[in-house]
Amino acid sequence: MEPLIRVEEVSFAYEVGGHSIPALREVSLSVRAGEYLALIGANGSGKSTLARHLNALLLPDEGQVWVKGWNTRDPRHRWDIRRTVGMVFQNPDSQLVATVVEEEVAFGPENLGLPREEIRRRVEDALATVGLTAERERNPQFLSAGQKQRLALAGVLALEPECIVLDEATALLDPAGRAAVLRILDTLHAQERTIILITHLMDEAARADRVVVLKDGCMAMDAPPRRVFRRGGDLRRWGLTFPSATLLARALNQEVEGFPDDLLTVEEVVEAVWGRVRWSAQL
Amino acid sequence: MSIPLIQVKDLHHTYLRSTPMETVSLKGVDLVIERGETVGLIGPTGSGKSTLLQHLNGLLRPQRGEVWVGGQSLADPRTDLRRVRQRVGLLFQNPEDQLFERYAGDDVAFGPRNLGLGRDEMRERVRRAMEAVGLDFMAFKDRLTVTLSQGERRRLALAGVLALEPEALVLDEPTAGLDPQGREELLAHLMRWRAEQGRTIVLASHTMEDLARLADRMYVLVSGRIVLEGETRQVFSRGEELARLGLGVPVATAVMWELQERGLPLRPDCLTVEEAAAEIKAFIRPFADSLIR
Numbered sequence: 001m002e003p004l005i006r007v008e009e010v011s012f013a014y015e016v017g018g019h020s021i022p023a024l025r026e027v028s029l030s031v032r033a034g035e036y037l038a039l040i041g042a043n044g045s046g047k048s049t050l051a052r053h054l055n056a057l058l059l060p061d062e063g064q065v066w067v068k069g070w071n072t073r074d075p076r077h078r079w080d081i082r083r084t085v086g087m088v089f090q091n092p093d094s095q096l097v098a099t100v101v102e103e104e105v106a107f108g109p110e111n112l113g114l115p116r117e118e119i120r121r122r123v124e125d126a127l128a129t130v131g132l133t134a135e136r137e138r139n140p141q142f143l144s145a146g147q148k149q150r151l152a153l154a155g156v157l158a159l160e161p162e163c164i165v166l167d168e169a170t171a172l173l174d175p176a177g178r179a180a181v182l183r184i185l186d187t188l189h190a191q192e193r194t195i196i197l198i199t200h201l202m203d204e205a206a207r208a209d210r211v212v213v214l215k216d217g218c219m220a221m222d223a224p225p226r227r228v229f230r231r232g233g234d235l236r237r238w239g240l241t242f243p244s245a246t247l248l249a250r251a252l253n254q255e256v257e258g259f260p261d262d263l264l265t266v267e268e269v270v271e272a273v274w275g276r277v278r279w280s281a282q283l
Numbered sequence: 284m285s286i287p288l289i290q291v292k293d294l295h296h297t298y299l300r301s302t303p304m305e306t307v308s309l310k311g312v313d314l315v316i317e318r319g320e321t322v323g324l325i326g327p328t329g330s331g332k333s334t335l336l337q338h339l340n341g342l343l344r345p346q347r348g349e350v351w352v353g354g355q356s357l358a359d360p361r362t363d364l365r366r367v368r369q370r371v372g373l374l375f376q377n378p379e380d381q382l383f384e385r386y387a388g389d390d391v392a393f394g395p396r397n398l399g400l401g402r403d404e405m406r407e408r409v410r411r412a413m414e415a416v417g418l419d420f421m422a423f424k425d426r427l428t429v430t431l432s433q434g435e436r437r438r439l440a441l442a443g444v445l446a447l448e449p450e451a452l453v454l455d456e457p458t459a460g461l462d463p464q465g466r467e468e469l470l471a472h473l474m475r476w477r478a479e480q481g482r483t484i485v486l487a488s489h490t491m492e493d494l495a496r497l498a499d500r501m502y503v504l505v506s507g508r509i510v511l512e513g514e515t516r517q518v519f520s521r522g523e524e525l526a527r528l529g530l531g532v533p534v535a536t537a538v539m540w541e542l543q544e545r546g547l548p549l550r551p552d553c554l555t556v557e558e559a560a561a562e563i564k565a566f567i568r569p570f571a572d573s574l575i576r
């Protein structure tokens with residue numbers, strides 16, 4: 001089956017003051033519909049540049065990007081592509097335009113020229129998904145940072161894209177705001193939406209099904225998180241670290257012979273400990 | 284008894300007072316920072332953390348209530364605020380956005396230049412400040428600031444504050460948006476800086492792991508009020524309360540908490556992975572005994 005997104009040997013350089021600064025070097029990647037993919041790498045490794053190629057915000061210098069079989073170079077399909085791949089950025093203030101929450105969400109569908117009833121339904125669905133139904137009549141300016149980011153996400157969801165790309169969309173949020181966004185992503189994933197999450201937080205990347213690591217514009221690794229986060233030495237070279245739960249598992253592995261050192265989440269560590277509890281020790 | 288380095292009493296602050304946009308930010312905050320401490324400040328976004336931090340070096344004047352730095356009241360018009368800002372250095376959120384000199388060394392020199400120091404003294408200060416954040420003076424002083432990585436630019440901004448040789452650093456989300464290695468490096472330099480006698484850090488962060496490693500004490504600010512304070516260990520042992528306030532606990536603490544919930548008699552207040560591992564190990568059978576693995 002044709003993948004939802006196909007990136008084929010893409011190279012791209014930014015022109016800065018007469019200099020050409022390479023950002024992507026022959027990157028290839030296929031994303032199937034329904035995947036939950038985390039894109040990680042040091043600052044400047046090319047993550048955002050790659051993301052901007054996925055909905056034709058940037059066009060490759062060399063190579064091709066196909067979304068549902070449409071080439072991003074083909075101007076006739078630019079809007080089809082942008083309706084298929086929606087982007088949420090780090091700072092929601094730069095994305096919000098309306099003065100009422102529900103108008104903000106309706107903005108995209110209105111521009112698609114959808115019938116009134118359809119717009120209503122989409123706005124209601126999107127607000128419900130991100131948990132902002134109760135705030136529908138408020139001014140976005142007076143929402144908390146976490147609510148604003150969820151509103152930006154609702155605006156994208158109202159376009160009903162098959163794929164959602166989040167470019168460090170949780171970076172500025174507090175723990176509750178971050179957790180809320182991650183829960184929404186789990187919901188969308190369960191509905192078989194495709195998710196591409198760009199993040200500096202390894203704990204977030206560990207939740208994805210697949211992790212793609214970029215290093216200096218090149219693909220460094222593409223594997224399930226458990227395999228990526230087993231690679232201690234490589235992680236360091238890539239400018240990355242272990243997720244916190246993996247660090248704890250590794251510390252336990254130092255203390256207890258045979259304790260698994262490749263666990264990814266709090267739940268996995270708790271279960272691994274629980275499965276081997278020696279009640280007699282302290283009781 | 285010596286006077287604390289920073290003391291805040293019943294501090295209130297309202298943005299856009301007497302306008303329809305009026306927003307109350309701080310509603311009576313009390314806070315004491317002693318010399319040599321590292322104090323963490325946590326709270327949901329919009330709780331007033333940045334507003335509070337900007338009062339600690341006189342960037343904002345108290346509208347109501349008092350702020351003292353080294354016993355001098357910031358409300359007192361005779362207090363020299365420039366002197367206060369030299370004693371208490373403030374690093375804003377995303378400080379790398381505020382670099383404005385073309386060359387890295389010049390940006391660090393901006394503060395000391397305004398202190399009227401001699402050329403050699405200034406150069407020496409810039410060198411020390413850059414090396415304190417791991418930027419080799421000779422290698423970096425003539426680099427164009429735009430060509431530095433984000434992590435390097437963040438550290439350069441910190442060097443600009445350190446060049447004033449403050450007694451205390453006030454840091455607003457110093458690691459937010461940095462990649463994992465940039466975060467590690469910045470934390471390591473902060474720990475080295477504060478190792479010198481009497482150096483004080485106040486830091487606001489959403490990253491509980493960083494606070495667990497750095498902070499001796501913490502204040503929890505919610506809707507402009509301090510709702511919880513104490514030693515870092517004590518504050519993080521109140522996981523349920525923190526979760527209700529929209530905050531989190533470090534992963535090591537979360538694991539310990541969950542195991543306790545299931546009835547394992549563990550110490551409730553482990554902060555770091557090393558502590559948690561040492562505490563848990565006594566309760567685990569060696570894996571050689573088990574049939575799986």
